[in-house]
Amino acid sequence: DGGITQSPKYLFRKEGQNVTLSCEQNLNHDAMYWYRQDPGQGLRLIYYSQIVNDFQKGDIAEGYSVSREKKESFPLTVTSAQKNPTAFYLCASTPSSYNEQFFGPGTRLTVL
Amino acid sequence: GDSVTQMEGPVTLSEEAFLTINCTYTATGYPSLFWYVQYPGEGLQLLLKATKADDKGSNKGFEATYRKETTSFHLEKGSVQVSDSAVYFCALRGGTNAGKSTFGDGTTLTVKP
Numbered sequence: 474d475g476g477i478t479q480s481p482k483y484l485f486r487k488e489g490q491n492v493t494l495s496c497e498q499n500l501n502h503d504a505m506y507w508y509r510q511d512p513g514q515g516l517r518l519i520y521y522s523q524i525v526n527d528f529q530k531g532d533i534a535e536g537y538s539v540s541r542e543k544k545e546s547f548p549l550t551v552t553s554a555q556k557n558p559t560a561f562y563l564c565a566s567t568p569s570s571y572n573e574q575f576f577g578p579g580t581r582l583t584v585l
Numbered sequence: 586g587d588s589v590t591q592m593e594g595p596v597t598l599s600e601e602a603f604l605t606i607n608c609t610y611t612a613t614g615y616p617s618l619f620w621y622v623q624y625p626g627e628g629l630q631l632l633l634k635a636t637k638a639d640d641k642g643s644n645k646g647f648e649a650t651y652r653k654e655t656t657s658f659h660l661e662k663g664s665v666q667v668s669d670s671a672v673y674f675c676a677l678r679g680g681t682n683a684g685k686s687t688f689g690d691g692t693t694l695t696v697k698p
Contacts, residue, residue, distance in 0.1 A: 506686075567678075573631045
């Protein structure tokens with residue numbers, strides 16, 4: 474079945490540690506996105522990539538980094554510079570500018 | 586830039602009641618419009634979409650019509666069920682920045698038996 478997978482579903486990290494969230498898609502979509510969602514809040518765009526080896530900052534990129542070495546994969550690293558990283562992280566992909574986005578199941582990150 | 590304004594929640598309805606969640610947008614060009622639904626602890630799922638003016642999107646009893654003259658895309662359902670309890674997001678793509686989506690803040694719907 475085609476879709477987007479995110480792993481792990483739950484992630485715990487100690488303060489000061491970097492952590493990488495995985496996002497893989499087998500939909501052959503060109504564009505991929507990372508969003509952050511806080512309790513009771515909407516989605517905020519962290520980074521997005523429209524083609525391999527290229528990505529752009531979203532609205533809240535500080536403290537995060539990404540790479541896009543393969544079309545299928547768009548990992549997000551939450552660095553120690555991110556002041557309040559506890560949140561629900563969603564990855565999405567889309568085939569074009571006018572199509573809907575397909576979302577993964579999300580990763581809930583908790584900083585202890 | 587583009588923006589989407591949704592009706593503030595939360596919304597609480599009794600089963601079989603009529604649902605309307607208002608959504609208005611600001612965008613240049615001819616964006617596509619979407620409604621997504623999010624159940625607790627899950628990612629967003631596409632509920633319905635419309636790609637041009639006067640198109641009606643529909644799915645699972647939900648409907649929304651792309652009204653360019655009023656820049657609106659209101660979500661409606663004639664008879665809600667307890668299983669419709671979720672957060673609903675209105676969104677657009679293909680506006681000022683074609684590579685990004687613009688989302689509303691989401692509206693939480695609770696349906697009571």
